[in-house]
Amino acid sequence: MNHNDPCPCGRTQAAPGKSAKAAALSYGDCCGRYLDHWDDAAAPDAESLMRSRYTAFVLERGDYLQATWHPGTRPADLDFDPGTKWLGLEVRSHRSTGEDRAEVEFVARYRVGGRAVRLHETSRFVREDGCWFYVDGDIHS
Template sequence: MSVEACPCGSGRSLSDCCARWHGGLPAPSAEALMRSRYSAFVLGLESYLRATWHISTRPQSLSLPDAQKWLGLSIKRHETVGDAAQVEFVARFRVGGGSAQRQHERSRFVREPDGRWYYVDGEML
């Protein structure tokens, strides 16, 4: 029996990594939430992406492109100050049969009084 690796690149199994947060447990850090959101993009979990998007910036709807294939995630740096955090990452993807592309972003997160981290927005680098 093979164990499915987590798409976030942590080196752990999906069940021991991001699946816990996808199942409803709060991510313990902004970095863990970032990784789980990347995994949600890979797995097509639109409801999780919306649920972890801060209400102040959450889009009304979200549609993930069927032709987009995620190829990997690299966390460049992360910083937490109180209830705010930033995570800089590079995500690689391919659309259709095209060449691989990179999304280099600095994402902002906030921890609400309920203890949960939420994605606020991101700046493309």
């Protein structure tokens, strides 16, 4: 992915002026800085980590997903569904649940095999040694 392309997570930055639309952040200014340098540039908060993990799914970056998954719940390996087309991410809420814990509620949309899928989850994150990790989540029906 080109660093100047819009970031798949859809994060925007307020544009100057009252009536100006928010501008999409570039991959390099958003999730790219974490995915491409995860060993020395950790996401600063749970929402940024969740957004970067969504982008990692879009780009099929299993290395990043494994590195940012808490060792206590991390699967041995990851498989990506062939033909999956990610369509968008909506962050519904994010909140601290303790000094080093947080939750992020989101909806991720994708299409696989011609069928539209909507994943609605509240994910739990923990910060250890200054780095945020995905722990697990509750899927909403």
